[in-house]
Amino acid sequence: xxxxxxSGGGLVxxxxxxxLSCAASGFTFSDHYMDWVRQAPGKGLEWVGRTRNKAKSYTxxxxxxxxxxxxxxRDDSKNSLYLQMNSLKTEDTAVYYCARVPYSSIGxxxxxxxxxxVTVSS
Amino acid sequence: EIVMTQSPATLSVSPGERATLSCRASQSVSSxxxxxxxxxxxxxxxxIYGASTRATGIPARxxxxxxxxxxxxxxxxLQSEDxxxxxxxxxxxWPLWTFGQGTKVEIK
Numbered sequence: 169x170x171x172x173x174x175s176g177g178g179l180v181x182x183x184x185x186x187x188l189s190c191a192a193s194g195f196t197f198s199d200h201y202m203d204w205v206r207q208a209p210g211k212g213l214e215w216v217g218r219t220r221n222k223a224k225s226y227t228x229x230x231x232x233x234x235x236x237x238x239x240x241x242r243d244d245s246k247n248s249l250y251l252q253m254n255s256l257k258t259e260d261t262a263v264y265y266c267a268r269v270p271y272s273s274i275g276x277x278x279x280x281x282x283x284x285x286v287t288v289s290s
Numbered sequence: 291e292i293v294m295t296q297s298p299a300t301l302s303v304s305p306g307e308r309a310t311l312s313c314r315a316s317q318s319v320s321s322x323x324x325x326x327x328x329x330x331x332x333x334x335x336x337x338i339y340g341a342s343t344r345a346t347g348i349p350a351r352x353x354x355x356x357x358x359x360x361x362x363x364x365x366x367x368l369q370s371e372d373x374x375x376x377x378x379x380x381x382x383x384w385p386l387w388t389f390g391q392g393t394k395v396e397i398k
Contacts, residue, residue, distance in 0.1 A: 213326075213334065213377055215387040229385040265333055273339040275381020276324040278346070280333035 170194035170279060172266050177284030184256050184288070190249040190266030198222060198244035201269035203277060204251050206262035206286075216264070219249070234256055234260075257287045292383045296376075296390035302398040309365040311393045313378035317356045324384035325354055325363045328392075329374045334392050337376075338363065365395075373397055 176188040184223050190202070201224075204216040217230040219240045239252040250264050263285050267277035293316040294398040303309045313323070326334035336345040338354035341361060351366040365372055378390040 172354075212391045213379070213389040215389070218385070231386070270336075270339075273324070273381075275322055275384075275387060276336055276339040276379070277326075277334070278336045278339075280335070282333050 172268065172279060174264060174266055174279035174281045174284040176278075177264065177286045178255055179287045179289065180255060181290050182258055182288055185252070185254045186256065186286060187285070188251040188253070188264055188266075188284055190251075192247045192249065195268070195279075197247040199271075201274060202240075202242060202249045203267045203269060204240060204249075204268050205265045205277065205280075206260075207265070207283070208259075208262045210263075214262070215252070234288045253286070255271070256286075258288050260286060262286060292319060292380050292388050293356055294378055294388055294390035296378060296393045298393060300392070300394045300396060302396050303368050304398045306367050307398075309368055309372075309395055311363040311365075311376055311395070313356075313361040313363070313390050315359045315361075315380055316377060319322050319380040319382035321357045322380060323354075323356070323361050324379045324381065325352075326377045326379065327372075327374045328377065334377065368395070 173191045180186050203218045203222045217240045219228045235256045241250045263283040265283045266281045268279035270278040295314045297312045323341045325338040328334040342354045353364045355362050375392045375394045378393050
């Protein structure tokens with residue numbers, strides 16, 4: 169089955185760190201760019217960042233709101249995507265989705281996980 | 291940052307009727323626009339990319355149109371499973387992909 173499954177969310181204090189994982193299956197993970205998108209409770213969607221594939225040297229990009237605090241990485245041998253989140257703020261509270269970028273449209277997302285909730289609170 | 295504005299915020303439609311959702315960009319995004327459907331507790335689902343191309347497996351009752359700053363998602367005959375929140379997203383201004391705030395389509 170083609171799917172993405174996120175894990176690693178939870179409650180963390182402001183200033184703390186958390187590492188999210190996304191396990192991919194059913195498709196050639198290594199070929200695709202992969203992104204993280206988040207959704208604060210009751211709010212809309214916000215793009216977080218991207219990792220490209222090996223052909224593009226695994227380069228990464230980040231939204232201004234997380235740049236310098238979040239790091240995206242991947243392990244193609246494990247079909248896994250990661251999001252290391254440091255210096256967390258209350259405004260980082262959200263459901264975090266990993267999303268696949270299709271070959272046909274590198275700006276859209278054609279496969280999403282069910283998300284993992286990150287709550288930043290004291 | 292390109293701001294995406296969706297209207298209306300809520301659309302009340304009867305099953306079988308046509309629904310027309312709008313998305314406006316604060317500056318031109320060419321045809322670099324996607325639409326997503328999200329149901330409560332679920333991940334978003336890609337409907338349309340390139341402003342008018344249906345994603346794999348999306349029924350023909352969903353259609354997208356527009357370019358530049360004005361875009362429309364039309365659902366020709368609403369089915370019960372279509373009641374959801376719909377988001378537009380621009381991907382013209384890399385690396386600042388931005389989404390609209392969403393339009394909720396509810397049963398009238």
